Amino acid sequence: MRVWLPEAVTTTAPEIDRLFYILLGITGAVFLLVQLTLIAFVVRYRGRPGRRAGYTHGNLTVEIVWTVIPALILVYLAVHSQHVWAKVRGAPPPPDLEVEITAEQFAWNIRYAGPDGALGSADDLLTINQLHLPVGQTVLIHLKSKDVIHSFFVPQFRVKQDAVPGLTTRLWIEATQAGQFEIACAELCGLGHYRMRGFLTLEPAEAFQQWLASQAPQAEPSEQSS
Numbered sequence: 001m002r003v004w005l006p007e008a009v010t011t012t013a014p015e016i017d018r019l020f021y022i023l024l025g026i027t028g029a030v031f032l033l034v035q036l037t038l039i040a041f042v043v044r045y046r047g048r049p050g051r052r053a054g055y056t057h058g059n060l061t062v063e064i065v066w067t068v069i070p071a072l073i074l075v076y077l078a079v080h081s082q083h084v085w086a087k088v089r090g091a092p093p094p095p096d097l098e099v100e101i102t103a104e105q106f107a108w109n110i111r112y113a114g115p116d117g118a119l120g121s122a123d124d125l126l127t128i129n130q131l132h133l134p135v136g137q138t139v140l141i142h143l144k145s146k147d148v149i150h151s152f153f154v155p156q157f158r159v160k161q162d163a164v165p166g167l168t169t170r171l172w173i174e175a176t177q178a179g180q181f182e183i184a185c186a187e188l189c190g191l192g193h194y195r196m197r198g199f200l201t202l203e204p205a206e207a208f209q210q211w212l213a214s215q216a217p218q219a220e221p222s223e224q225s226s
């Protein structure tokens with residue numbers, strides 16, 4: 001279901017959306033109920049000449065009801081969201097492809113394994129701001145930063161992950177449809193933050209392999225593998 005959110009193009013994005021709509025539905029219903037009750041009470045018990053205030057010590061039944069119902073809702077939400085969280089951010093499934101993305105002021109350095117299939121070796125393929133990923137494959141992203149905290153944000157993935165200097169963060173996705181999207185940096189990382197933009201292409205596996213093969217290894221010293 002999509003009402004106004006951007007497209008959801010990974011296997012887990014629709015589950016996050018569903019959670020969002022459940023929360024919106026519950027909080028929206030409570031909001032309406034509370035506001036309508038408030039308005040009704042304001043009108044019904046407004047001040048009138050000769051009317052005196054009544055005093056009450058509360059009502060046990062009502063208090064139990066308004067405690068137990070929210071408690072049940074919160075337990076349900078906790079269990080349900082924990083389930084989604086574990087899937088999205090728990091141990092990743094075995095990857096078909098691994099990519100390393102290193103954020104720096106103000107670009108995304110993207111590293112693919114070369115013909116030897118190993119990341120961090122001399123034949124790695126490097127691109128800047130151009131991330132291509134195959135549809136229907138599990139991709140494990142190793143996210144790093146060279147300088148300050150950046151944040152890897154692809155709205156269509158429903159993923160926003162900080163890139164922290166000195167840490168390697170892992171996140172995984174499996175894309176479900178082809179398309180062109182943008183990678184934004186969602187952390188104010190310096191004066192050039194606004195232009196820290198990457199381009200994401202999701203394409204069928206064969207097209208991805210062709211693109212990868214067309215990226216001739218850059219003639220760069222291979223020292224910067226860390």
Ligand SMILES: [Cu+2]
Nearest residue numbers: 150185189196
């Ligand atoms: Cu940044």
